[in-house]
Amino acid sequence: xxxxxxxxxxxxxxxxxxxxxxxxxxxxxxxxxxxxxxxxxxxxxxxxxxxxxxxxxxxxxxxxxxxxxxxxxxxxxxxxxxxxxxxxxxxxxxxxxxxxxxxxxxxxxxxxxxxxxxxxxxxxxxxxxxxxxxxxxxxxxxxxxxxxxxxxxxxxxxxxxxxxxxxxxxxxxxxxxxxxxxxxxxxxxxxxxxxxxxxxxxxxxxxxxxxxxxxxxxxxxxxxxxxxxxxxxxxxxxxxxxxxxxxxxxxxxxxxxxxxxxxxx
Amino acid sequence: xxxxxxxxxxxxxxxxxxxxxxxxxxxxxxxxxxxxxxxxxxxxxxxxxxxxxxxxxxxxxxxxxxxxxxxxxxxxxxxxxxxxxxxxxxxxxxxxxxxxxxxxxxxxxxxxxxxxxxxxxxxxxxxxxxxxxxxxxxxxxxxxxxxxxxxxxxxxxxxxxxxxxxxxxxxxxxxxxxxxxxxxxxxxxxxxxxxxxxxxxxxxxxxxxxxxxxxxxxxxxxxxxxxxxxxxxxxxxxxxxxxxxxxxxxxxxxxxxxxxxxxxxxxxxxxxxxxxxxxxxxxxxxxxxxxxxxxxxxxxxxxxxxxxxxxxxxxxxxxxxxxxxxxxxxxxxxxxxxxxxxxxxxxxxxxxxxxxxxxxxxxxxxxxxxxxxxxxxxxxxxxxxxxxxxxxxxxxxxxxxxxxxxxxxxxxxxxxxxxxxxxxxxxxxx
Numbered sequence: 001x002x003x004x005x006x007x008x009x010x011x012x013x014x015x016x017x018x019x020x021x022x023x024x025x026x027x028x029x030x031x032x033x034x035x036x037x038x039x040x041x042x043x044x045x046x047x048x049x050x051x052x053x054x055x056x057x058x059x060x061x062x063x064x065x066x067x068x069x070x071x072x073x074x075x076x077x078x079x080x081x082x083x084x085x086x087x088x089x090x091x092x093x094x095x096x097x098x099x100x101x102x103x104x105x106x107x108x109x110x111x112x113x114x115x116x117x118x119x120x121x122x123x124x125x126x127x128x129x130x131x132x133x134x135x136x137x138x139x140x141x142x143x144x145x146x147x148x149x150x151x152x153x154x155x156x157x158x159x160x161x162x163x164x165x166x167x168x169x170x171x172x173x174x175x176x177x178x179x180x181x182x183x184x185x186x187x188x189x190x191x192x193x194x195x196x197x198x199x200x201x202x203x204x205x206x207x208x209x210x211x212x213x214x215x216x217x218x219x220x221x222x223x224x225x226x227x228x229x230x231x232x233x234x235x236x237x238x239x240x241x242x243x244x245x246x247x248x249x250x251x252x253x254x255x256x257x258x259x260x261x262x263x264x265x
Numbered sequence: 266x267x268x269x270x271x272x273x274x275x276x277x278x279x280x281x282x283x284x285x286x287x288x289x290x291x292x293x294x295x296x297x298x299x300x301x302x303x304x305x306x307x308x309x310x311x312x313x314x315x316x317x318x319x320x321x322x323x324x325x326x327x328x329x330x331x332x333x334x335x336x337x338x339x340x341x342x343x344x345x346x347x348x349x350x351x352x353x354x355x356x357x358x359x360x361x362x363x364x365x366x367x368x369x370x371x372x373x374x375x376x377x378x379x380x381x382x383x384x385x386x387x388x389x390x391x392x393x394x395x396x397x398x399x400x401x402x403x404x405x406x407x408x409x410x411x412x413x414x415x416x417x418x419x420x421x422x423x424x425x426x427x428x429x430x431x432x433x434x435x436x437x438x439x440x441x442x443x444x445x446x447x448x449x450x451x452x453x454x455x456x457x458x459x460x461x462x463x464x465x466x467x468x469x470x471x472x473x474x475x476x477x478x479x480x481x482x483x484x485x486x487x488x489x490x491x492x493x494x495x496x497x498x499x500x501x502x503x504x505x506x507x508x509x510x511x512x513x514x515x516x517x518x519x520x521x522x523x524x525x526x527x528x529x530x531x532x533x534x535x536x537x538x539x540x541x542x543x544x545x546x547x548x549x550x551x552x553x554x555x556x557x558x559x560x561x562x563x564x565x566x567x568x569x570x571x572x573x574x575x576x577x578x579x580x581x582x583x584x585x586x587x588x589x590x591x592x593x594x595x596x597x598x599x600x601x602x603x604x605x606x607x608x609x610x611x612x613x614x615x616x617x618x619x620x621x622x623x624x625x626x627x628x629x630x631x632x633x634x635x636x637x638x639x640x641x642x643x644x645x646x647x648x649x650x651x652x653x654x655x656x657x658x659x660x661x662x663x664x665x666x667x668x669x670x671x672x673x674x675x676x677x678x679x680x681x682x683x684x685x686x687x688x689x690x691x692x693x694x695x
Contacts, residue, residue, distance in 0.1 A: 026549075026550055026551070026552055029526050029546075029551065030527055030530070030531075031527040031528055031530060031533065032531070051310055052336075107344075111348055111352065114351065114352040114354075115351075115352055118352050118353070118354065123354055124354075199344075202345050203344070203345050203349065206302065206335065206354060206356075207302075208333075208334070208336060211336075215338075218338035218340055218341060219308060219336050219338055220308065221338055221339065222308045222309065222339055223306075223339040223362070224463065224521060224540065226522065226543070226546070227523065228308070228310070229523075
């Protein structure tokens with residue numbers, strides 16, 4: 001029951017978002033809000049697409065998030081392996097630095113970062129944004145993966161070595177399958193982090209054709225908290241779909257990956 | 266199977282790299298054309314359309330100076346501009362509000378517009394509006410749209426109650442307003458909704474009508490906070506309506522303007538104190554047959570005076586094309602264009618010629634009432650006070666929220682606004 005209650009609690013904002021997205025303007029202003037729209041309409045979606053370049057912004061977000069997730073995983077996996085398997089001062093210092101780097105509020109970093117990217121001619125470029133996302137998500141990705149690597153018994157790798165497998169063969173055939181769920185979960189984390197990120201995209205992308213979805217969503221907001229609520233809800237609902245889709249697809253992979261490699265053939 | 270996966274991953278990576286390379290900024294075009302970036306904060310459907318149309322018209326008429334429309338957001342404009350200024354990447358033409366300009370102007374990020382603007386535009390906008398964008402000796406923005414606070418009333422409730430309907434010529438006094446709000450209250454109904462989630466600017470701006478000023482510039486040029494009778498009048502009325510008369514809804518103290526609309530439509534509040542532009546949301550969201558009217562805010566010893574922070578257009582100091590940017594602003598704010606922008610944003614233009622346009626004097630949607638208030642609008646008291654944002658967030662907002670909710674009395678409010686407030690301002694004026 002507690003779990004059910006928790007799930008309902010978690011799902012409520014999403015449910016309310018969907019409900020709002022399908023309500024006509026007059027129903028949004030009703031003193032007695034309805035759970036299900038009385039007169040459901042697609043007008044909010046039409047208006048959202050008419051007023052803002054949602055498709056282009058969605059594509060930009062997708063490119064940035066997928067790239068950032070792939071690169072973060074590719075870079076973090078070997079680093080995590082070394083940090084997990086090699087005990088020593090360097091590994092301890094690296095782990096400490098990863099933890100400390102999470103403590104910097106990014107508002108402090110944004111101006112130096114902006115200047116660095118400017119000197120690299122990467123302002124107003126999705127490539128620059130991806131670089132920031134990778135750097136930003138790397139410490140936590142590393143932290144996650146170190147935990148997954150440590151969970152893989154060292155004895156399995158030693159047994160493979162005894163069976164005559166080389167270092168690379170051991171990594172590819174023994175360690176990697178067991179690490180797959182962790183890699184997928186880390187990639188998912190990096191994807192969602194980049195997909196939802198707003199502030200870096202806001203300050204680094206100058207022209208409309210480069211802007212990402214979270215930045216475009218703010219265009220439905222006015223001064224003093226005023227909002228074009230219907231189109232905002234419609235656009236926000238559409239913006240959550242890719243995250244949900246990626247999660248739905250990858251969740252199966254996480255589950256199956258956990259079993260893969262458990263029995264060595 | 267594994268090799269197929271590897272090939273697929275390789276193809277995806279190659280495609281992404283190709284896309285990313287294509288997404289890199291190639292810089293502004295050549296061909297001798299000047300390219301300006303204009304960051305607009307227009308957000309309502311009509312105002313975005315009007316602004317984009319004007320940019321299109323400019324571009325058609327000025328092939329050598331092409332303007333790119335960039336959409337910004339009110340919520341994030343300050344941080345975004347600050348970073349862009351620091352990085353030397355600010356848009357050439359900047360849309361903002363005058364109360365956000367002080368730090369940028371004093372920081373040297375904005376161009377002084379006095380030598381750049383066309384004479385006709387300078388003359389068309391009254392001195393009191395120019396004052397809102399004047400910092401030190403320079404003018405750092407062109408104030409072009411302004412928004413008075415008005416009372417939006419449920420017509421049926423207010424006419425059936427028999428109270429005198431105020432006009433800009435014969436507004437309610439604050440005391441009369443308090444009595445009216447009491448009369449309009451009844452079972453399950455409040456006379457007035459005060460959406461005071463952000464109480465400082467409303468309190469200060471309406472306080473001008475009773476002679477409140479709060480910020481006083483002294484002989485040494487430094488600004489100090491003082492809280493006199495004129496400053497106390499408006500907060501006292503609001504406080505008493507909530508805590509003594511019960512004619513103002515306590516629940517609205519934590520609300521923004523939009524949040525009060527369902528209750529207003531449902532007859533829970535007879536009136537709501539809202540910005541003039543909220544009429545657009547009312548038109549969109551009000552139930553069919555709902556009748557509403559726009560009334561002037563109450564008047565005090567200074568009449569209908571109230572403070573405003575107009576929307577402004579500025580030019581970045583770093584822009585290599587300041588003259589062209591100023592010329593574009595001049596085009597955008599020609600009287601007929603200013604009217605289009607004002608109608609799109611449901612606000613009042615600052616320009617005298619635009620304000621005379623018959624479209625803004627129709628009784629429909631209360632335009633005439635708003636236009637009649639334009640002459641009483643003044644620069645918001647905090648306009649050029651350095652340290653105001655910190656004073657507002659750390660001192661005034663919590664103090665006023667506590668006072669309006671009844672947690673502290675007027676003496677405690679005064680002490681906090683003045684004593685704590687002057688400590689904050691002193692740090693900015695060393």
